[in-house]
Amino acid sequence: MNRLVWDKERRLLGSPQFTACYEHGRKRFTKRFILFVLRRDDGPSGLRLGLTVSRKMGNAVARNRIKRVVREYFRLHQYDFELPLDIVVVPKRNLEASQLTLALATEEFSPLLSRAKAEAAAS
Template identity: 50%
Template structure:
């Protein structure tokens, strides 16, 4: 995801999920059979550009590894909470926290799609 309109749609119409260090917004995409898309929003509260870019790189790498397990047409926006320390964040820590959350989101989406098909 790159455009502001896509991020705003995810914030406004998407569902919000919480973990100790992240907020995840998830929005189903209609009519598209492609897999998930990812965006991140790291505010200036997390430090200078070097630290913010570090967080974004780690989140992109997490999503690159998680993408094969998420075969659902969803838009994800991951927003780090203010309690996240960008200097100590690691890929392992992000994966441990976000993997169960993304799996839960995918399960809920699959259930929603199944109920929609039966109705």
């Protein structure tokens, strides 16, 4: 049975983990997000997610909405992509937090992660 929780092992917690993604990860662009994707060789399998939502995105309510929706997408799809990846998600300024829905997040992230999965299978 798969539990749909987002455990602490699935999060990027420290600054060194974020810095490694920024410096060594591959940049992926969608219409509303930038993703820094770094393949891990050690540690637990599965995605680890980090979010960077700056104050330029709006007030705390707007920033928290963005984080909630992005986390929910990854929580629901965590078993679709069992790859040892660290992903840092950064929203672009053109993203309106009030219009961000789970459907929009799925539209943005699914093709990108499917491509990452295909690339990992090929290598």
